[in-house]
Amino acid sequence: MAKTAFLGLGVMGFPMAGHLAGAGHQVTVYNRSPAKAEAWTAQHGGALAPVPRAAAEGAEMVLACVGNDDDLRQVCLGPDGAFAGMQAGAVLVDHTTVSAEVTRELAEVAQAAGVAYVDAPVSGGEAGARNGQLSIMCGGAEADVARAAAVIGAYAKICRRMGPVGAGQMTKMCNQIAIAGLVQALSESLAFAQKAGLDVADVVEVISQGAAGSWQMVNRHATMASGSFDHGFAVDWMRKDLAICLAAGDELGAALPVTALVDQFYKDIQVMGGGRWDTSSLIARLVR
Structure with a gap:
């Protein structure tokens, strides 16, 4: 079982993080609105953190599911961002649907910090998240995606590597088109x-x-x-x-x-x- 952090507890992230806890992973959550994080821990246990950095400290895997490019930058970058708390060798998994630009940008920051980066947008909607039946399309190095898949399988119907970093987001674009x-x-x-x-x-x-x-x-x-x-x-x-x-x-x-x-x-x-x-x-x- 892995020590994980989950950033973003919206209609998708709340149940996804719940499946991680249900599978036995150690989960620390962060949400911009603290009330949602408090509600999650009341339901699932685990811990909550006041900022992404604190959630990411000591985590083997940090998973993000937020709204858009700017939201993802906010939870990853800066003195309170996830990268500031992640140890070398950890993996950041991005479940947000974002642009190819921000994916390239954050992957470069991760590489410089010795952190692995996997873009892993999801399809299946709120029902798929609640039922643990999401389709997950991943971009990243083979070994990094394999590590991520072993954890995110808790809420995936299918999880497949589509190619290097960015390929997951490109596949999600195919889905939306x-x-x-x-x-x-x-x-x-x-x-x-x-x-x-x-x-x-x-x-x-x-x-x-x-x-x-x-x-x-x-x-x-x-x-x-x-x-x-x-x-x-x-x-x-x-x-x-x-x-x-x-x-x-x-x-x-x-x-x-x-x-x-x-x-x-x-x-x-x-x-x-x-x-x-x-x-x-x-x-x-x-x-x-």
Whole structure:
């Protein structure tokens, strides 16, 4: 069992850190809002730290799951950041979906400090985190990813090395690009069915058995048709992720026309007041 630190106890990090404790790892947590850290330790035991540096001191592995590039920099860098407390040979695992730029930046800082760095964004949403069924895509040296996998297996359905540092974030971009187009197509299909006077449940039961079937169709069609959008990953976060994808596409010379279009559709949802709705809310533009 490993001595670990977990930084960030949001809707994903809270249950992920809980799975670590449940698997027998020694866990110290840090959260920007101390009340969440207090609630976590009340439920799972372990310890809480006032700053990331204190959480990271003596830890073999430090895991971060925060909001964006700036949040990740804040918990890693500076006199109170995790790197200031990590010992040489420890591993920092970043579960945040962030840009390739900040991944390269922090990996360089880690290397200079003798600390291993693994970028390991996750897919599976809040339900996957609660159930310990996340898909985790890792970038880093083979030995470093193997060390990380032995710990994060506590909440992973699949954990795979995709290549060197940065490959995990690039794979997560592929994931978000695929989801964006898929949810828009599903939204159009369901809205079309409604306008045609068809029974949405019957339509989905038939077409989900063929080439059109998807996880989103099976698990979200009913709530999409009813206008219920309180099921996890928020539009505001999706737009953050799609901005990362589009910037990387420009850097790589990869055309992402559908992704760019759907990003603007999500902007429409924000204007409608749906920034905290889940990503399936794209249908709300079509059924007003």
